[in-house]
Amino acid sequence: MTTFLQLAFVPLAAAVLSCLACGLVGNLLVLTRQSLLGDAISHAVLPGLVLAFWLSGSRDPLPMVAGAAAAALVATGGIGLVRSAAQLEAGATMGVVFSAMFAFGLVLIELTGASSVDLDIDCVLSGQLETLIWPAAEGLASLVDPAALAQLPRELWTLVAALALVLAAFAALWKELRLVAFDPDFAAAIGFAPRSLSLLVLLLTAIATVAAFWAVGTILAIAALVAPAACARLLTDRYGAQIALSIATAATMGAGGYGASALLPPVLGLNGLNAAGLIAVTAGLLVTLSAFARSRRAARLGA
Numbered sequence: 001m002t003t004f005l006q007l008a009f010v011p012l013a014a015a016v017l018s019c020l021a022c023g024l025v026g027n028l029l030v031l032t033r034q035s036l037l038g039d040a041i042s043h044a045v046l047p048g049l050v051l052a053f054w055l056s057g058s059r060d061p062l063p064m065v066a067g068a069a070a071a072a073l074v075a076t077g078g079i080g081l082v083r084s085a086a087q088l089e090a091g092a093t094m095g096v097v098f099s100a101m102f103a104f105g106l107v108l109i110e111l112t113g114a115s116s117v118d119l120d121i122d123c124v125l126s127g128q129l130e131t132l133i134w135p136a137a138e139g140l141a142s143l144v145d146p147a148a149l150a151q152l153p154r155e156l157w158t159l160v161a162a163l164a165l166v167l168a169a170f171a172a173l174w175k176e177l178r179l180v181a182f183d184p185d186f187a188a189a190i191g192f193a194p195r196s197l198s199l200l201v202l203l204l205t206a207i208a209t210v211a212a213f214w215a216v217g218t219i220l221a222i223a224a225l226v227a228p229a230a231c232a233r234l235l236t237d238r239y240g241a242q243i244a245l246s247i248a249t250a251a252t253m254g255a256g257g258y259g260a261s262a263l264l265p266p267v268l269g270l271n272g273l274n275a276a277g278l279i280a281v282t283a284g285l286l287v288t289l290s291a292f293a294r295s296r297r298a299a300r301l302g303a
Contacts, residue, residue, distance in 0.1 A: 005137035008262060010156055011129040011215075015279055016254035017159035018212035022221055023228030023250030024166050025208045027243060028201045030229035031181035038225035040098035041202070042209045042218050044075035046105025049210065054112040068210040072202055075101055102218075129215055129258070129275040132156070155215045162211030166204055170243070173197070178239045220276045227253060227283035231290040249286055257282035 022038075029038045045068035052067025075097055083093040136142065136151035143149075170177065180197045205225070212221040232245035257279025265273055 002137060002139050005139070005142060006134050009137065010132040010134045010153055011275060012255065012258050014132055014153075014156055014159055014215040015129060015258040015275065016251055017156070017163055018216045018221070019224045019228065019250035019254035019279070020247065021159060021163040021166050021208040022212050022224035023246050023253075024163075024170065024243070025201070025204045026225040026227075026229040027232070027246050028177060028181055029205065029225060030233055031239075031242070032201075035226050035230075037094065037202075038205055038209075038222060040075060040079070040094040041072050041205050042213075042221045042225065043098040043102035043105075045071045045206055045209055045213075046102055046218070047071050047108055048074075049213065050105055050108040050112060054108075064210055065207055068206045069203055071101065072206040076202060128217075132215065159211045159215065162207050165207060169200065169204055173200075177201075181239070216276045216279065220280055223280045223283045224250065224253070227287055231286050234287075234290040234294045249290075253279060253283045253286060 026035075026038060029035050048067035048069070048071025049064055050067075052063040056063040078097045078101075079093050082096055132153045132155060134142075134148075134152055136148045138148070141148075176197060209221050209225070212224060216224070228246040228250040229242070231249040232242045235245055236242055258275050260282065261273045261275040261278040264278075
């Protein structure tokens, strides 16, 4: 048990928390047909993260989230400007803006020297789950020992805080978010502010993405934003069931993928497998199974 807590508990928890935080926010993106927005934000926040890291000299959550939020707002404004100037449709405009900002972020990593300190391209793309260890753990008692808990990697606490913020937003604005997701015109007609809520969704997406970024990287953050919500949408048309199924899918995606990365190498005779990569593979399998279940249900109803 001690070995598990020291080497596997934190990366397993980080994988599940990342998928939960991103997966919950992803429901709002999928239901409003803005899945590409999550892709755009997860790429566009990179320059903000690098600049925040460069200016503050640390990866503390506050400057990181502030930098990511600022970059997300710049990206949103840039999408609007490019769309109006070039008369492009929304998807193409997002592709242009987030690709440019992501490339700019990669250049900044080298220009600011961040790659030689605590931020490099491998971390950006695939995260660092395998490096998240807890040497202070000495058995189950460590889970309630304040001194041992204080030695947990800060990435885990950042993910806990991000998930708590997302859950609080859903709890406080459950009806409003549901209404905006399904009928924004009616929401505006009865006095809700869909534009303000859209900004909130943008901010929540940035927070979840930044929190997941350090642990699992950009690629998996995108998968976690879309896959759980897409699976749930394939299986239900009810909002409450959508949220519940996405939570179950996100937890399965994180735990199953990380578990596979730990269990498969000895079976296959390999030295190791990338945890983030197998979590993404698990996400693809879950979407495939959900699509198959939907088609089977449609066939039964049609028969």
